[in-house]
Amino acid sequence: xxxxxxxxxxxxxxxxxxxxxxxxxxxxxxxxxxxxxxxxxxxxxxxxxxxxxxxxxxxxxxxxxxxxxxxxxxxxxxxxxxxxxxxxxxxxxxxxxxxxxxxxxxxxxxxxxxxxxxxxxxxxxxxxxxxxxx
Amino acid sequence: xxxxxxxxxxxxxxxxxxxxxxxxxxxxxxxxxxxxxxxxxxxxxxxxxxxxxxxxxxxxxxxxxxxxxxxxxxxxxxxxxxxxxxxxxxxxxxxxxxxxxxxxxxxxxxxxxxxxxxxxxxxxxxxxxxxxxxxxxxxxxxxxxxxxxxxxxxxxxxxxxxxxxxxxxxxxxxxxxxxxxxxxxxxxxxxxxxxxxxxxxxxxxxxxxxxxxxxxxxxxxxxxxxxxxxxxxxxxxxxxxxxxxxxxxxxxxxxxxxxxxxxxxxxxxxxxxxxxxxxxxxxxxxxxxxxxxxxxxxxxxxxxxxxxxxxxxxxxxxxxxxxxxxxxxxxxxxxxxxxxxxxxxxxxxxxxxxxxxxxxxxxxxxxxxxxxxxxxxxxxxxxxxxxxxxxxxxxxxxxxxxxxxxxxxxxxxxxxxxxxxxxxxxxxxxxx
Numbered sequence: 303x304x305x306x307x308x309x310x311x312x313x314x315x316x317x318x319x320x321x322x323x324x325x326x327x328x329x330x331x332x333x334x335x336x337x338x339x340x341x342x343x344x345x346x347x348x349x350x351x352x353x354x355x356x357x358x359x360x361x362x363x364x365x366x367x368x369x370x371x372x373x374x375x376x377x378x379x380x381x382x383x384x385x386x387x388x389x390x391x392x393x394x395x396x397x398x399x400x401x402x403x404x405x406x407x408x409x410x411x412x413x414x415x416x417x418x419x420x421x422x423x424x425x426x427x428x429x430x431x432x433x434x435x436x
Numbered sequence: 437x438x439x440x441x442x443x444x445x446x447x448x449x450x451x452x453x454x455x456x457x458x459x460x461x462x463x464x465x466x467x468x469x470x471x472x473x474x475x476x477x478x479x480x481x482x483x484x485x486x487x488x489x490x491x492x493x494x495x496x497x498x499x500x501x502x503x504x505x506x507x508x509x510x511x512x513x514x515x516x517x518x519x520x521x522x523x524x525x526x527x528x529x530x531x532x533x534x535x536x537x538x539x540x541x542x543x544x545x546x547x548x549x550x551x552x553x554x555x556x557x558x559x560x561x562x563x564x565x566x567x568x569x570x571x572x573x574x575x576x577x578x579x580x581x582x583x584x585x586x587x588x589x590x591x592x593x594x595x596x597x598x599x600x601x602x603x604x605x606x607x608x609x610x611x612x613x614x615x616x617x618x619x620x621x622x623x624x625x626x627x628x629x630x631x632x633x634x635x636x637x638x639x640x641x642x643x644x645x646x647x648x649x650x651x652x653x654x655x656x657x658x659x660x661x662x663x664x665x666x667x668x669x670x671x672x673x674x675x676x677x678x679x680x681x682x683x684x685x686x687x688x689x690x691x692x693x694x695x696x697x698x699x700x701x702x703x704x705x706x707x708x709x710x711x712x713x714x715x716x717x718x719x720x721x722x723x724x725x726x727x728x729x730x731x732x733x734x735x736x737x738x739x740x741x742x743x744x745x746x747x748x749x750x751x752x753x754x755x756x757x758x759x760x761x762x763x764x765x766x767x768x769x770x771x772x773x774x775x776x777x778x779x780x781x782x783x784x785x786x787x788x789x790x791x792x793x794x795x796x797x798x799x800x801x802x803x804x805x806x807x808x809x810x811x812x813x814x815x816x817x818x819x820x821x822x823x824x825x826x827x828x829x830x831x832x833x834x835x836x837x838x839x840x841x842x843x844x845x846x847x848x849x850x851x852x853x854x855x856x857x858x859x860x861x862x863x864x865x866x867x868x
Contacts, residue, residue, distance in 0.1 A: 366697030
């Protein structure tokens with residue numbers, strides 16, 4: 303065993319010992335801090351009922367053809383992108399979810415990846431409702 | 437009751453439908469949504485195979501690239517069909533495409549298999565080899581030395597097209613391909629058409645907007661041999677818009693090949709849809725399930741619960757993205773449950789070792805998953821014909837990666853033609 307490996311074992315052993323020693327005095331915070339952080343980012347835990355929707359919503363390949371179902375003032379692709387992840391875009395996605403609902407039938411006719419944009423809109427709105435529920 | 441039912445409305449399915457219809461039989465085309473054609477760059481990739489060739493024997497002409505694929509890739513559709521059949525089918529398929537596009541007003545450059553690939557400028561600043569292209573992309577071949585100074589038009593607000601990067605990238609690629617660095621410079625054009633390609637292309641369906649762009653380009657045309665512009669010159673009225681633009685500007689105006697979203701792809705898709713309707717091919721809805729009897733397919737059931745019977749069937753449903761191939765519990769062709777083959781061979785089981793390589797820089801075999809076919813493009817199951825009257829066309833055929841030989845359009849043209857011929861021959865055989 304090399305000196306480097308010995309040093310690594312020593313460091314890990316110390317860390318484990320420290321953890322065991324302080325364990326009886328510290329309360330396990332559980333998932334609460336994590337959920338609070340998600341809420342701050344305008345995200346909720348994925349509810350069980352969302353999984354079937356995710357299988358069609360998650361097919362998007364980002365080709366942008368859904369823009370054809372938009373109008374000069376609405377951009378379905380921008381809403382889909384906004385719904386993707388970035389917390390600062392979440393409010394835009396909620397405000398514009400109706401754009402996806404309205405364009406869903408047109409997008410279904412052209413989308414090469416058969417993305418369920420009405421499923422995306424439902425996920426956005428369900429997420430927003432869950433955040434508004436204390 | 438139809439004579440031939442084609443399942444899948446991409447380029448391969450469309451060519452198959454038009455080929456069969458051209459022989460006077462009753463043809464139906466089942467489509468669910470748009471295929472990869474709508475994502476087209478505007479170029480027609482037939483073959484470019486340097487990755488397959490020893491450096492000393494670098495192919496030059498498109499036919500030599502095809503020959504190279506035939507020689508080195510036995511599972512590739514060109515390899516399956518053989519050189520002679522491939523070249524003939526490419527020419528026939530292209531003739532159908534040319535005619536279909538012409539009827540919609542779209543022109544395509546000739547397909548000369550004995551010529552070298554053109555070097556076309558892309559919106560990402562790369563020089564892409566292509567055997568042919570929509571005429572709006574023609575006029576500047578960067579695979580050859582180009583005289584004069586070309587302007588790369590930066591439209592205001594067009595964040596999707598960075599003229600400076602495009603000019604730099606093209607100069608770099610062109611130097612590598614032709615040995616001469618072309619004079620390319622970004623030119624700021626006082627025209628604000630929109631922030632995404634589809635919105636800009638729509639705006640340029642309005643002829644007053646085209647006039648504004650034309651005047652703005654003309655103001656910057658001093659000393660310029662021609663302009664490379666983003667591929668946004670109209671959707672519905674593209675032909676008219678481009679003609680007017682070229683008239684007013686007074687120097688060649690060439691659309692760069694598109695990335696996504698692609699207005700040229702949308703034009704191509706719409707032109708093909710119109711051609712199919714004009715030819716008298718009946719459009720039916722999405723196919724939900726096939727109905728088979730023994731070794732024959734007799735009908736399909738649509739998602740509207742209609743039963744559509746036909747004598748022969750062409751399967752042109754693509755791979756994973758379009759839903760032609762799926763992997764739920766097993767990797768299978770989605771409609772008939774046919775087994776799949778990758779470029780590594782038949783997937784005997786679904787263990788990960790059959791679909792991955794040790795080297796991360798090589799192609800991903802899973803992306804080559806599709807049905808194995810015989811020389812007449814009939815899908816096979818365990819070395820035997822799956823069905824007597826079922827033929828495959830396009831990317832649903834497995835065992836090859838189009839991105840390593842730039843051949844997706846050529847495969848669609850060749851296999852669409854041969855599959856339709858097979859379907860017609862099966863009809864004749866059944867009648868006899």
